[in-house]
Amino acid sequence: MNIFADFESRVKAAVEAVLSDSENGVPDLARVTVEPPRDAAHGDLATNAAMVLAKPLGLKPRDLATRIAAHLARDPDVETAEIAGPGFINLKLRQPFWIAHLAGILAAGGDFGRAPATGRRVNVEYVSANPTGPMHVGHCRGAVVGDAVASLMAFGGDEVTTEYYINDAGEQVNVLARSALLRYREALGETIDEIPAGLYPGEYLKPVGEKLASEFGDRLLAMDEAEWLPLVRERAIDAMMAMIRADLKLLGIEQDVFFSERTLHDDNGGKIAAAIADLRERGFVYQGSLPPPKGQLPEDWEDREQTLLRSTEVGDDQDRPLVKSDGRYTYFAADVAYFHDKFERGFQEMVYVLGADHGGYVKRLEAVARAVSGGTATADVLLCQLVKLYRNGEPVTMSKRSGNFVTLADVVEEVGRDPVRFMMLFRKSDAPLDFDFQKVTEQSKDNPVFYVQYAHARSAAIFRQAVEAGLTLPDFASLDRETLNLLNDEGEIGLIRKLAEFPRLIKSAADAKEPHRLAFYLYDLASSFHAQYNRGKDLPELRFVNADEAKITFARLALVKAVALVLATGLGLIGVDAPEEMR
Structure with a gap:
């Protein structure tokens, strides 16, 4: 059902036929592509x-293009094959081809655009926020x-x-535990005025302190830190992860696996040691020293022998330390063990969605x-730039609940899940994003999520209008070709052309890991659909529903059905509802 892949095969066959008697034979055809032309007026394919x-x-x-175009012009689905510029070939397809394609879309239903199984196992890790508080709007974009x-x-x-990778093995979770203990003392009646520097100030830890007081009474006060720290840390992490899961659920996200970093360090770092041993056996780990950093040397710089990963041999800028001078593993060693664990689980591609401040991780993870x-x-590695929040053009103030940032829950609870999800994808992830609370709730063409959802709601309204006009709707997937052939208006054929782009769009967006392409496509499809609907206001003969002309109405309703199918599928892939009506 991917017409671009279909015609790429036809073009390559045409090239092979044209060059069948060539002395040089047929060159490698890997770079031959078929795409939509930049200007739709030039044809359907280029x-x-x-x-x-x-x-x-x-x-x-141009000489070669003339020969290829002449061969393609004999294809029964090709109306014209014209040469443009220095040698591009533009194809215009016949109306029966588009009608057959529409029938194929209706027959495929919600599976239109779905690719066959590749057999490839992929792990997509995202969010992975430190379990030290509620998620903020930056986490929201990555999620x-x-x-x-x-x-x-x-x-x-x-x-x-x-x-989700739970960073529960670093010093930050010890800080979390100390912050929770402060709220525990507060729950026991102690007056806490100013939160000491270095501790988490948010009010979200108050319930944790109250639960600790309920479970332990005042017994923690008599314990040394070495005794109470692991008890409080475990309960605080569990509470934070419950909060994070609840935040993700607000976005409609439920991840398959929550992987604890602590499991890499269990048994004296057994998994980390195993990963290092495996790499050492294959020559990637050695004892050596690193060159000093460029510029002025830090005061604590030591030229010492360390356990290093020979990562420059596999594309990194420098070799990376795995073990510190005191024998403790580096953070990077845990990253290595984590990838090693994923690989051992059978994944062939690991996708990491990280904040823009992790740009230095790209080469080392590769x-x-x-x-x-x-x-x-x-x-x-996909990097997500910052999100700036505005209300009527003014920056949004911080959240009291978090202490120093706007939470994901604040945003979703104010404007709803759908505007948040759609607008987080309406820019490429590595570009900064401005999110205005007022603009994302406007009911206008300037609000992309409303405009796309309204297109789906409008399609449902058109079907209700047909039923109210006394028409009995057919099974569009089996509508006869004679009826569908009544679609011959350029706007109608243009809509089918836009629908035909969907499988190619899905493949390119998935391959590039750029979901913003799908959001843009849905907006363009909605725009084409609204434009055709508005043409019917000026030209009654083009209206989707005309009770006196049942056959052409059924043909146009089949087109509306196909538009609704693709809108619903696309919105579903980005986690946004496809409403039947909007008020």
């Missing part, structure tokens, strides 16, 4: 075949991007597991993937 093949054949691109990437890749045929897997698995 191919670069002559442009990429002329040089290796020693021919002029939505990661969830949409996972959905796209699954629809594209991959076997996808979504994962290097870890090559070293651990021997090049059989990959690491793809």
